[in-house]
Amino acid sequence: DTGVSQNPRHKITKRGQNVTFRCDPISEHNRLYWYRQTLGQGPEFLTYFQNEAQLEKSRLLSDRFSAERPKGSFSTLEIQRTEQRDSAMYRCASSLSSGGNEQYFGPGTRLTVT
Amino acid sequence: AQSVSQHNHHVILSEAASLELGCNYSYGGTVNLFWYVQYPGQHLQLLLKYFSGDPLVKGIKGFEAEFIKSKFSFNLRKPSVQWSDTAEYFCAVNRDDSWGKLQFGAGTQVVVTP
Numbered sequence: 001d002t003g004v005s006q007n008p009r010h011k012i013t014k015r016g017q018n019v020t021f022r023c024d025p026i027s028e029h030n031r032l033y034w035y036r037q038t039l040g041q042g043p044e045f046l047t048y049f050q051n052e053a054q055l056e057k058s059r060l061l062s063d064r065f066s067a068e069r070p071k072g073s074f075s076t077l078e079i080q081r082t083e084q085r086d087s088a089m090y091r092c093a094s095s096l097s098s099g100g101n102e103q104y105f106g107p108g109t110r111l112t113v114t
Numbered sequence: 115a116q117s118v119s120q121h122n123h124h125v126i127l128s129e130a131a132s133l134e135l136g137c138n139y140s141y142g143g144t145v146n147l148f149w150y151v152q153y154p155g156q157h158l159q160l161l162l163k164y165f166s167g168d169p170l171v172k173g174i175k176g177f178e179a180e181f182i183k184s185k186f187s188f189n190l191r192k193p194s195v196q197w198s199d200t201a202e203y204f205c206a207v208n209r210d211d212s213w214g215k216l217q218f219g220a221g222t223q224v225v226v227t228p
Contacts (some may be wrong), residue, residue, distance in 0.1 A: 031214060042118075042204050042218030043158075056213055091158070093216075101146065101214035105158040 004106035006092050012112045013082055020078045021109045025094030032075050033103060034067055035091040036060065043091050049075060050097065084114045118207050120219035128227050129197055131135055135190040135222050137205030145217065146204040147188040158204070164188065175199070200226045 005024045014021050025032050030051050035043035046065070048056045051072040061067075064082075069075040079086055089110050093103040121136035123181025139145065149161040165206040179190045188205060205219040 033215060034198040035216075035218075040123075040220065042206070042221050043216070045215045045217065048213050048215055050213070056215065082176075094156075095214060097214070101208065102148075102160060102163060103214070103216060104160070 002094055003102055004104050005093050006090075006106040006109050007109060008109055009109045010112075012114060013087060014112055015084060016081055019082060020076055021090055021111075022073045023077070023092030023094075023106060025092070026067055026104055027073075029094035029096055029104070030072070031095045031097055031101065031103075033093045035073070035093065035097075037089040037091060038087075038107075041108050046077075049080070058071065077095075079111075082111075084113045087111055087113045096112045118205055118217050118219040120203075120222050121168050123198040123220065124223045124225070125228065126226075126227065127195060128174050128223045130194050131226075133190075133192045133199070133224065135194045135203055135205075135217055135224070137187070137188045139205075139207045139217075141186075141207065141209055146208050146210065147179075147181060148208075149173065149177070149188075149190050150204045151201045153201045153205070156213060157202055161190070161203070195224075195226045196228050197226050200224060 007022045030050040034046040037043040047067045048068040056060045064080045067077045089108045091108045092106045096103045117140045119138045145176045149159045150158045164171045164181045165204040202221045202223050204221045206216040
């Protein structure tokens with residue numbers, strides 16, 4: 001168990017550019033979540049996968065956002081045509097569907113849009 | 115809509131003082147309750163959780179929390195804090211019908227002075 005990993009840890013991009021983040025969950029975990037956290041707030045739910053199926057998307061996730069988990073293992077979150085309001089910490093968590101769904105978080109990717 | 119409220123945004127206290135952080139949620143159905151902690155420079159870690167049974171739960175590092183269903187509360191306590199408890203603390207709730215997605219409070223920044 002190496003924990004949840006996320007790459008990159010930091011990303012600075014210019015407005016209008018596309019960015020992609022990667023999350024590698026704990027290997028046996030079938031659930032994967034993306035959250036976004038801005039300064040002074042707790043993490044807010046963005047989307048959820050069970051295995052490779054994306055089962056829920058928050059209304060926070062605009063059309064510029066897309067997430068995939070192609071083989072039920074790692075996941076990517078892409079933001080197209082970034083805007084300054086996309087600047088935030090993007091957090092990934094994974095869990096098992098049994099046992100109360102205790103979620104383990106990765107270190108996060110901090111996005112700064114200039 | 116469900117919400118999670120943490121009563122204090124910032125708490126400053128001296129070592130050996132007692133700590134209590136309030137958390138209230140608004141959902142009336144069955145919930146699972148969590149406290150997460152983020153130490154400076156680290157990722158979110160689970161402190162403790164409540165799923166069912168004894169409403170007084172004990173977590174790591176001497177923390178405990180009490181679930182009071184009638185008050186929709188899940189307050190975190192520690193009898194005697196240490197400087198190393200300086201961190202941001204987040205209360206989180208998931209509804210048992212929500213695929214496990216967490217709704218977080220805004221967090222409480224706790225600073226323990228030597």
